[in-house]
Amino acid sequence: MTNEVDAGATDGMHAAMPFTKTLDVQAITVQPGEVRARLAWSEGVCTSGGMMHGGAIMTLADSTGALCAFLNLPEGASGTSTIESKINFLRAVRSGYAEAVSRPLHTGRTVVVIETDVTDADGKLCARITQSQAVLRASTS
Numbered sequence: 001m002t003n004e005v006d007a008g009a010t011d012g013m014h015a016a017m018p019f020t021k022t023l024d025v026q027a028i029t030v031q032p033g034e035v036r037a038r039l040a041w042s043e044g045v046c047t048s049g050g051m052m053h054g055g056a057i058m059t060l061a062d063s064t065g066a067l068c069a070f071l072n073l074p075e076g077a078s079g080t081s082t083i084e085s086k087i088n089f090l091r092a093v094r095s096g097y098a099e100a101v102s103r104p105l106h107t108g109r110t111v112v113v114i115e116t117d118v119t120d121a122d123g124k125l126c127a128r129i130t131q132s133q134a135v136l137r138a139s140t141s
Helices: 008-017 018-022 054-071
Strands: 025-029 035-039 078-091 097-109 113-122 125-137
Touching: 008 018, 008 025, 008 054, 018 054, 018 097, 035 054, 054 078, 054 097, 054 113, 054 125
Parallel strands: none
Antiparallel strands: 025 035, 035 097, 078 125, 097 113, 113 125
């Protein structure tokens, strides 16, 4: 496992999900078994008290989760879309970065379920997210 940013994977993620470019999310690992990315702490992604905004953390987690789901789509699928997401915030991110690690829990024909852990720069768990992604199929009409 590496903790270095993968420039090619980052460019691909930014192209597929432009909002990740707006936030400057950086990809580290992009594989079917694990998608890992990082969002640097800055005042621009904070709420009161210098804490990273929950929406920024959720954006990071939803993005890595969606990419992980996409990489685990069954044959014949054309895409994926988040249909449910549940997050537990456990501690604030006050400096450094937030790092999301998404892994598949279930890869079915109609739904892919992903679990994502978000840690801070010290490796402490800050949030855990479970999301369900619908498996989309091309219209035949």
